[in-house]
Amino acid sequence: MCILRVEQLKKSFVLDKTVVHAVDGVSFSVGTGEVFGLIGLSGAGKSTLVRCLNLLERPDSGEVWFDGLNLVEQEECVLREKRRQIGLIFQHFNLFMRKTVWENVAYPLRIAGKQKKEFSARVDELLDYIGLSSHARSYPAELSGGQKQRVAIARALALNPRLLLSDESTSALDPVNTELVLSLLRQVVDDLGISIVLITHQMEVAKALCDRIAVMENGRIIEENTVEELFLRPQKPMTRHMVRGFDEDIPLERLTDIASAPVYRLGFRPQSVKRPLISDISRRFDIDVNILAGNINALVGGDVGYLIVSFEGSAQTVQGAIDALRGEGVEVFRLDQTNGLNGRTATGTADSSPACTETAANTALPQVVPASAGE
Amino acid sequence: MNEFIQSGWETVYMVLTSSFFSVVFGLPLGVVLILTRPEGLLPKPGLYRVLDIVINVLRSVPFLILMIVVFPLSRVLVGRATGTTATIVPLAIVAIPFVARIMEQGLLEVDGGVLEAGLACGAKISQLVWTVLIPEALPALVNGVTITVINIIGNSAMAGAIGGGGLGDLAIRYGLYRRDPIKLWVSVVLIIAFVQSVQFFGRLIENRLRRDMTAAVL
Numbered sequence: 001m002c003i004l005r006v007e008q009l010k011k012s013f014v015l016d017k018t019v020v021h022a023v024d025g026v027s028f029s030v031g032t033g034e035v036f037g038l039i040g041l042s043g044a045g046k047s048t049l050v051r052c053l054n055l056l057e058r059p060d061s062g063e064v065w066f067d068g069l070n071l072v073e074q075e076e077c078v079l080r081e082k083r084r085q086i087g088l089i090f091q092h093f094n095l096f097m098r099k100t101v102w103e104n105v106a107y108p109l110r111i112a113g114k115q116k117k118e119f120s121a122r123v124d125e126l127l128d129y130i131g132l133s134s135h136a137r138s139y140p141a142e143l144s145g146g147q148k149q150r151v152a153i154a155r156a157l158a159l160n161p162r163l164l165l166s167d168e169s170t171s172a173l174d175p176v177n178t179e180l181v182l183s184l185l186r187q188v189v190d191d192l193g194i195s196i197v198l199i200t201h202q203m204e205v206a207k208a209l210c211d212r213i214a215v216m217e218n219g220r221i222i223e224e225n226t227v228e229e230l231f232l233r234p235q236k237p238m239t240r241h242m243v244r245g246f247d248e249d250i251p252l253e254r255l256t257d258i259a260s261a262p263v264y265r266l267g268f269r270p271q272s273v274k275r276p277l278i279s280d281i282s283r284r285f286d287i288d289v290n291i292l293a294g295n296i297n298a299l300v301g302g303d304v305g306y307l308i309v310s311f312e313g314s315a316q317t318v319q320g321a322i323d324a325l326r327g328e329g330v331e332v333f334r335l336d337q338t339n340g341l342n343g344r345t346a347t348g349t350a351d352s353s354p355a356c357t358e359t360a361a362n363t364a365l366p367q368v369v370p371a372s373a374g375e
Numbered sequence: 376m377n378e379f380i381q382s383g384w385e386t387v388y389m390v391l392t393s394s395f396f397s398v399v400f401g402l403p404l405g406v407v408l409i410l411t412r413p414e415g416l417l418p419k420p421g422l423y424r425v426l427d428i429v430i431n432v433l434r435s436v437p438f439l440i441l442m443i444v445v446f447p448l449s450r451v452l453v454g455r456a457t458g459t460t461a462t463i464v465p466l467a468i469v470a471i472p473f474v475a476r477i478m479e480q481g482l483l484e485v486d487g488g489v490l491e492a493g494l495a496c497g498a499k500i501s502q503l504v505w506t507v508l509i510p511e512a513l514p515a516l517v518n519g520v521t522i523t524v525i526n527i528i529g530n531s532a533m534a535g536a537i538g539g540g541g542l543g544d545l546a547i548r549y550g551l552y553r554r555d556p557i558k559l560w561v562s563v564v565l566i567i568a569f570v571q572s573v574q575f576f577g578r579l580i581e582n583r584l585r586r587d588m589t590a591a592v593l
Contacts, residue, residue, distance in 0.1 A: 051491075054495060056491060056494055056495060080497045080498075080499065081497070083494070083495055083496070083497045084496070084497040086495075087495075088491075088492070088495035090488055090491075090492065092486075092488055094486070094488040094489045094491065094492035095489075095492070096489060096492075096493075096507060096510070096511060097489070097511060097587070097588040098510050098511050098513065098584070098587055098588060099510070107493070107496055107506070108496035108497060110506070111493075111496055111497055111498045111502055111506065112497060139587045139588065141587065141588050152492075155492075155496070156495075158496075159496075159497070
C-alpha cells in the first residue's frame, strides 16, 4: 500500500537570470510505514522537493498523489486539510519562539479549530512521549537543539499525520542529539506506523532509519534501492561516495592510483560479512590481496560491509578468486579511474556495466559541505 | 501652574489618540506590505509597488505642510480645523505611512521558516498573521510603536504653532511671543520628560517580551 506517489515532479527557479532546475523530473513512491530516504549533497534539490510534497512550494509540473488525491490539482482549502496529515520537521526546528513548548505542540490542534479542553490531554500525552513534560512551560530558547527538535517532532505529530517529512532534521545537531532524534523517529515509525520521507546529506542518518534510499544529484534521482542493496551494489559514483562516507581521508579515485594492480570493490551481505573470505581466497588461489579501504555498516536489515582491494596475481587466478567470491554472494565491481574507456575489465566479466566504472566525473565532485555547526 | 497641567494633558491626549489611530491603520498596512512583497506569502508585486510609492511620497511631505493640506479633512471628521481634537487628524495621518513602514520592518524579523512551519501545521494565511506573524514580531512591533509615539510628540509640538494646543503651543506662546524663558524651559523639560518616559516604558515592555526569545540555554 503506497501512501505517497510522486510522478515526474519538476520545479525550477530563476536565480541571477539563470534557470536552476532544482527538481528535474523526480518520481518515487513511499509505502505505508516505510522510511524513504532522499540523500544528496547540498544543492541537489532535496529541500525544494520536500516543499513540493506538501505544496508549500508549487511544482511547475508533475503529480503528487497523497491519500488518493493529486495534491497539485487541489484548491488551497483542500491542501490545508491534507497538510494536517503530513507532518514537517526542519533543520532549524522552526519553533514559535514566543510560544511555550506546550503552546508549540498545541498549535496545530488550535489552528484546526479544536477547543483547549479537547486537546489539552493530547498535548500532555505528546510531551510525555518525547520526554519533555517537565519543560511544558519553557520557551524554545531555553532548550538544547535536540530538545527543540523533539518538540518540533511532537508538534508535527499532534494531528496524527500519516506521513512525516523530515528536512535535514538532524543536520544542525551534535552526534549525541542526532542519535536521540533518530531513535525518537525510529520509535515513531514502530509505534505509530507512519511513513517518513527523510531528507539528509548524511548517509549515517539515512542508513540508521531508512528502508529504501534514493540518491539525488542535480535535481534528479540517479539511483534508488533498498538500503542493503545500495550499500552492496552502489551503481553511480555519487552513490559510492555517499556509501563510503566523505569523511574518509583518501578520495576513492585516488585508491586506483595507489594500487599497482586493478582495484575492486567488494560488497558483503549480512551473512558473509562475518566470514574470513579474504584470507580464504588468498590461500586457495595463491594471490596477494591488498586491502585499501573498508567498513561495516549497521543497517536496519542487518550489517553489510565493503572492502576496496587490489588482487595481485595472474589474470587467471584473480578471475578464479573473483568467481569464488561471487559464489559466496559477494558483490564484486572493478573500479577504474580511466573515465570508463572500457566498461569491461581485463578479466573480462568482472565488470559488465559502464555505469559500474568510476568516471572522471568523480574528480569534479563538488566540495562537500560539512554538517552545519550545532546549536 | 494650571496652564502646564492643561497643556500637558492636551499633549498627552493628542499624542496617545493619534498614536492609537496611526497603529490601527498603520499595522494592517504593514501586514499587507509584508504579505504582498515579491518574496512574501501572497506576492502581489503590482500592489506592493503602488503602496510602496504612496508611502514614500506621503513620508516626504513635511508635517507642517501636510497639516495645512489636511485641514479640510479635519473639518469633515471632527467638525473644526483647529484645536486639540482637530490636530489629531493630521498627526495620525502623517504617522500612518511611518507606522506601516516601521511595522513592515518589525514583521520582517520573523523567520520565514517559522511561517512555513505554521503553514505546514495547516494554518490559513489570516490565522498565520494573528497566531504567528504578529505574536512572533511583538517585541519589534512594540519598539515600532515607541518610536512612533516619540515621533508624534515631536509633531504635536509643531502642531501648537497653528493652534493645536498642548505644550508646544505653550512654548511658542510664552517663549517666542512673550519672551518668558522660565515658562519656555518648563515646557521643554516637560516634553523631554514625556519622551523619556515613553522611551523607558517602551523599552521595558520590549525587553520583557524579548526575554522569552533569548533566554540562555539551561
